[in-house]
Amino acid sequence: MKLSFTKMHGAGNDFVVIDATRTPFLPTPELLARLTDRHFGVGCDQVLVIEPASTPDVDFDYRIYNSDGSESGQCGNGSRCFARFVHDNGLSGKDSIRVRTISSVLELRRVEGGLVRVNMGVPRLEPLEIPFNASPRSTLYELCLDNGTEVEFGTVNMGNPHAVIEVADVDSAAVSEIGQAVQRNRAFPESVNVGFLQIHDAGQVSLRVYERGAGETLACGSGACAAVVAGRLWGKLAESVDVRVRGGALKIEWQGEGQPVWMTGPAETVFSGEIEWPN
Numbered sequence: 001m002k003l004s005f006t007k008m009h010g011a012g013n014d015f016v017v018i019d020a021t022r023t024p025f026l027p028t029p030e031l032l033a034r035l036t037d038r039h040f041g042v043g044c045d046q047v048l049v050i051e052p053a054s055t056p057d058v059d060f061d062y063r064i065y066n067s068d069g070s071e072s073g074q075c076g077n078g079s080r081c082f083a084r085f086v087h088d089n090g091l092s093g094k095d096s097i098r099v100r101t102i103s104s105v106l107e108l109r110r111v112e113g114g115l116v117r118v119n120m121g122v123p124r125l126e127p128l129e130i131p132f133n134a135s136p137r138s139t140l141y142e143l144c145l146d147n148g149t150e151v152e153f154g155t156v157n158m159g160n161p162h163a164v165i166e167v168a169d170v171d172s173a174a175v176s177e178i179g180q181a182v183q184r185n186r187a188f189p190e191s192v193n194v195g196f197l198q199i200h201d202a203g204q205v206s207l208r209v210y211e212r213g214a215g216e217t218l219a220c221g222s223g224a225c226a227a228v229v230a231g232r233l234w235g236k237l238a239e240s241v242d243v244r245v246r247g248g249a250l251k252i253e254w255q256g257e258g259q260p261v262w263m264t265g266p267a268e269t270v271f272s273g274e275i276e277w278p279n
């Protein structure tokens with residue numbers, strides 16, 4: 001059997017996109033590995049699957065699989081590529097579509113300049129279960145990691161979990177070491193995406209993210225949203241922030257608690273192909 005796919009990226013966070021609107025996609029670990037592995041397969045951070053809507057309030061279902069095979073309920077950069085794929089392949093004539101993941105409903109709007117603007121939903125700010133020595137606002141925690149490092153972080157859920165650590169210099173941050181140590185911590189039984197945020201001023205930041213299920217990526221859309229939410233809760237960021245990531249830049253807007261986060265950024269198609277795959 002030949003399986004068609006399209007390789008895309010959003011600010012360098014790269015994806016294999018599968019159109020399962022006519023033929024179901026069975027996400028077996030072997031097939032996901034074949035699509036995500038950068039040596040033995042196509043190679044990507046996440047596999048995105050476009051499925052027929054399961055409820056009348058959305059246009060499509062949107063499934064997200066990390067390169068380690070785990071499923072997530074949110075992928076911001078992927079949602080922009082989802083919108084681009086749907087338009088370019090004639091799956092919908094609408095400029096604004098709604099999609100459902102396993103945790104969220106997103107609104108995706110194509111805007112001028114080949115950009116896509118996404119309503120990423122209202123951030124969830126529930127405090128962590130494990131009792132912590134938290135700051136007065138339960139969005140700041142201190143943690144002694146198993147590698148002996150003390151870190152202070154905020155937690156924001158964008159339909160997927162994020163820990164945000166402010167750093168003086170993203171380029172010299174020990175992203176992999178600290179990212180993995182935070183993910184191993186009992187505070188995050190389902191692991192977590194770990195963002196390293198450098199604040200240049202109230203409207204400009206730089207961000208690196210050690211992602212759950214994928215390691216460090218060149219961009220993390222939900223991570224950019226979580227970082228701006230955390231920075232605003234700390235009183236350090238404006239309502240509209242330009243987020244510089246290793247693969248490009250995203251614009252994140254958040255008016256405050258109870259309000260949705262809007263993300264605007266690029267979505268690029270690299271190539272389409274097909275692989276042989278046993279039925």
Ligand SMILES: N[C@H](CCC[C@H](N)C(=O)O)C(=O)O
Nearest residue numbers: 072075076077160212221222
């Ligand atoms: N690694 C994430 C999913 C991909 C998120 C990221 N690629 C984005 O653009 O939001 C998780 O397991 O929650």
